[in-house]
Each structure stands twice: as structure tokens, then as C-alpha cells.
Amino acid sequence: MGSLDTSPPNSLITGIAHINLTVPDDTLHLATEFYGTTLGLSPRAVPHLQKGQLAWFDIADSGQQVHIAFGEPSDFEKHSRRHPCFKLGSPAALVELQRRIWTHFEKGGDAAPREADRPGGVNSGAQGVEYPERFFARDYAGNRLEFTL
Numbered sequence: 001m002g003s004l005d006t007s008p009p010n011s012l013i014t015g016i017a018h019i020n021l022t023v024p025d026d027t028l029h030l031a032t033e034f035y036g037t038t039l040g041l042s043p044r045a046v047p048h049l050q051k052g053q054l055a056w057f058d059i060a061d062s063g064q065q066v067h068i069a070f071g072e073p074s075d076f077e078k079h080s081r082r083h084p085c086f087k088l089g090s091p092a093a094l095v096e097l098q099r100r101i102w103t104h105f106e107k108g109g110d111a112a113p114r115e116a117d118r119p120g121g122v123n124s125g126a127q128g129v130e131y132p133e134r135f136f137a138r139d140y141a142g143n144r145l146e147f148t149l
Helices: 028-038 091-107
Strands: 018-023 042-044 054-059 064-070 085-087 134-138 144-148
Touching: 018 028, 028 042, 028 054, 028 064, 028 091, 091 134, 091 144
Parallel strands: 018 064, 085 144
Antiparallel strands: 042 054, 054 064, 134 144
16 A cells, blocks of 8 residues: 655645625725725725625735625724735835825824824834834724735
């Protein structure tokens, strides 16, 4: 009898189709302002029967998406460390996006991020040489977001 290959498969998962973040009821227009305008993601049509319940955004031409859906009130009672991490294409893009998020944070408004790392400051994540250049923010609903190279 031959030996079984116990090495882990290395090509079954090829990427992430989408991440799903939750927001309070009736705030999809705020998602469009933050994820579409501030982050620069492209809004995408949602299934016909779910209009008004979801917002979808394309991440460039990667085939990956951010989905926004309504959550339960308990989803927003405390901050979570769970978060997606968005990869940027260059150090200049990372700096530009951090500046855009910080500007929206300072401007305020219903769609403004609740928290944002100040450009040029120490990021709010764990520190160490193992971590690449990055920064964090929390969207208007309190979802933690990481941005890195």
C-alpha cells in the first residue's frame, strides 16, 4: 500500500470573492459615501430582490468585493479587533488613502470614520519589525479596517 500525501493542498483557495461588513439599518447611503467616495471603491449592482438591503463595491479589477449588509444592534455595542486588511499598490497610494480617510475623519459627518490613524503618526495596531507599513481606521459603523502594502 502506498503512502498517503499528507502535505497541505496549496492551490485550492485562490483568493477572496468578498468580505461582508455590517452596518446599522438605513445607512447604505453612508456606506456609499465612505466606501465609494472616501475609499474609492466602485459601487456595483446588487441582486434585484436585495436592493435597499445591501451595498456592494468592487476592489479595482481584482474580482474581489466588499459587501455591506445590515447587522443586529448587538453588532455595534462594542469595538471588535476583527478586521479585513486591504492591500494597496504602492507606498504613495497608502499615504494618499490615509490622508483621504483622515480628512474625512476631521471633516466629520454621518459617514465619517469613527477612528483614523493620523498621517505621519504611529499606527494603532501592534508594533514590531514584522509588520509592514500600514494604518487602521474604523468606518462610520465601527468596523475596524486595516490598510497595508
